[in-house]
Amino acid sequence: xxxxxxxxxxxxxxxxxxxxxxxxxxxxxxxxxxxxxxxxxxxxxxxxxxxxxxxxxxxxxxxxxxxxxxxxxxxxxxxxxxxxxxxxxxxxxxxxxxxxxxxxxxxxxxxxxxxxxxxxxxxxxxxxxxxxxxxxxxxxxxxxxxxxxxxxxxxxxxxxxxxxxxxxxxxxxxxxxxxxxxxxxxxxxxxx
Amino acid sequence: xxxxxxxxxxxxxxxxxxxxxxxxxxxxxxxxxxxxxxxxxxxxxxxxxxxxxxxxxxxxxxxxxxxxxxxxxxxxxxxxxxxxxxxxxxxxxxxxxxxxxxxxxxxxxxxxxxxxxxxxxxxxxxxxxxxxxxxxxxxxxxxxxxxxxxxxxxxxxxxxxxxxxxxxxxxxxxxxxxxxxx
Numbered sequence: 001x002x003x004x005x006x007x008x009x010x011x012x013x014x015x016x017x018x019x020x021x022x023x024x025x026x027x028x029x030x031x032x033x034x035x036x037x038x039x040x041x042x043x044x045x046x047x048x049x050x051x052x053x054x055x056x057x058x059x060x061x062x063x064x065x066x067x068x069x070x071x072x073x074x075x076x077x078x079x080x081x082x083x084x085x086x087x088x089x090x091x092x093x094x095x096x097x098x099x100x101x102x103x104x105x106x107x108x109x110x111x112x113x114x115x116x117x118x119x120x121x122x123x124x125x126x127x128x129x130x131x132x133x134x135x136x137x138x139x140x141x142x143x144x145x146x147x148x149x150x151x152x153x154x155x156x157x158x159x160x161x162x163x164x165x166x167x168x169x170x171x172x173x174x175x176x177x178x179x180x181x182x183x184x185x186x187x188x189x190x191x192x
Numbered sequence: 193x194x195x196x197x198x199x200x201x202x203x204x205x206x207x208x209x210x211x212x213x214x215x216x217x218x219x220x221x222x223x224x225x226x227x228x229x230x231x232x233x234x235x236x237x238x239x240x241x242x243x244x245x246x247x248x249x250x251x252x253x254x255x256x257x258x259x260x261x262x263x264x265x266x267x268x269x270x271x272x273x274x275x276x277x278x279x280x281x282x283x284x285x286x287x288x289x290x291x292x293x294x295x296x297x298x299x300x301x302x303x304x305x306x307x308x309x310x311x312x313x314x315x316x317x318x319x320x321x322x323x324x325x326x327x328x329x330x331x332x333x334x335x336x337x338x339x340x341x342x343x344x345x346x347x348x349x350x351x352x353x354x355x356x357x358x359x360x361x362x363x364x365x366x367x368x369x370x371x372x373x374x
Contacts, residue, residue, distance in 0.1 A: 015268025024255045032250035046251055053258040060267070121241040140242040146207075165203050171238040172231065179234070 005069035012060055024053050027070065030142065031077050037137045038081045040126065048084065052077050067151065074144070075152045078134055085130055117175065124174035132167035139164055193221045198228045206239055281350055288346050291339075303332055 003011075003022070011019050031052055036045035056063075056073050063072055125133055134153070138144040150157045201218040204210040210218070222229045311325045328335055 013267045015265065017262065017264030017266060017268070018259075020262065020264070021255055021259050024258050028250045028254045029247060032254070033247045036248060037245070042248075046254065049250060049254055050257050050261070053254075054261055057258075057262045058266070117237065118241050121238055124238075125242070136242065140239055141245055168203065168206065168235060168238065171242075172234045175234045175238050176230075 006065050009060060009063055009065070009069060012057070017057070020053075020057055023069065023073075027073055028053070030070070031073065034074070034077055034137060034142060035081060037125075037141060038134065039084070044084070048077070048080055052080055055080070068148075071148050071151050074138075074148075075154075078138075078152055081134070082130060117178065120175055120178040121171060124171045127174070128167055128170060132163050132170065135160060135163050136167045136171070193217055195221075195225060195228055198222070198225070199231070202228075202232050202235060206235065277353065281354055284346060284350050288343050288350075292343050303329070307332075 005023060005026070008019050008022050028049060032045050032049045035048035035052075036042060039045055039048065052073065056076050059076075063069065125136065128136065135149060138149050138152070139146075144152070146157055146160050149155075149160050153160070155163075198218060198221045201210060201214050201221075204214065205218065222232055307325065307329055311329070314325065
């Protein structure tokens with residue numbers, strides 16, 4: 001079980017395809033979550049995850065061992081997600097992020113505000129153009145480095161940084177808008 | 193420090209690449225500038241929310257579905273079959289090539305030197321083979337014709353085999369570890 005990804009890939013290529021299940025076990029959660037964050041549908045995420053692993057296995061000879069397997073499979077995932085989005089361009093997706101608040105010490109009111117802000121941010125992520133959305137998910141939710149994102153998306157490092165910068169500002173503006181609406185609502189409530 | 197520079201430092205802070213001195217400069221700026229202070233607080237909150245999104249567990253069937261839909265012998269069969277075909281092709285090509293060269297260019301040598309030598313050698317060993325070889329010698333040109341037909345059949349079958357292999361296995365993709373691509 002402690003074999004490296006590269007060793008497992010080598011063994012698969014030598015004819016031990018059954019060992020591929022170790023790689024599936026290792027990366028299914030990551031791929032599934034990215035696909036889910038990107039599509040907002042558990043059903044689509046399941047299909048994408050399965051297809052990505054099958055596609056990766058069938059292209060195993062194309063894997064360059066100089067790169068990390070995780071980056072390679074992430075690249076297949078993001079390409080696949082973007083392709084699917086292109087095909088479903090007309091449909092709007094709702095990012096269902098399982099709103100959870102485990103902090104039991106916060107008051108009901110705070111919890112409500114937190115959830116509202118959370119929802120606002122989720123909506124804002126959904127509203128981001130795909131090229132920004134994928135970067136913010138990879139960087140802030142999947143902890144991928146700039147270098148990894150640059151490799152995965154085949155973009156220059158400066159472009160990755162620039163897009164992340166803009167995406168953060170867009171999200172901040174969204175939250176700002178929500179806050180403004182909230183305070184206007186409170187002022188109105190006080191006036192009556 | 194102006195707000196534009198502060199905005200860049202905020203991003204560096206989020207990237208965790210900010211130096212201690214820049215952090216201090218940012219802090220000083222935020223104490224003086226309410227606008228940036230609010231912006232920074234909103235940025236931090238947005239990022240905290242994204243980072244706090246909990247990962248969900250994938251359905252347990254993923255692994256089984258993937259493993260049932262892939263051919264776990266895909267590379268075993270291909271690597272062996274491909275190498276066998278490669279070796280057979282190489283050996284046949286070399287043998288038939290050498291034979292063809294010998295027959296076409298050195299018919300005299302074969303007929304007048306090699307075969308008589310062989311006959312003399314085999315004469316010592318057995319009595320039956322010389323008779324056969326004499327017959328070969330007698331019918332040399334007929335046999336050479338038959339030989340050429342066989343050789344051309346072999347060559348054409350090899351060409352068909354290689355062409356088939358090429359199309360069936362996506363441009364004969366034999367990739368050895370280390371980057372060598374056949």
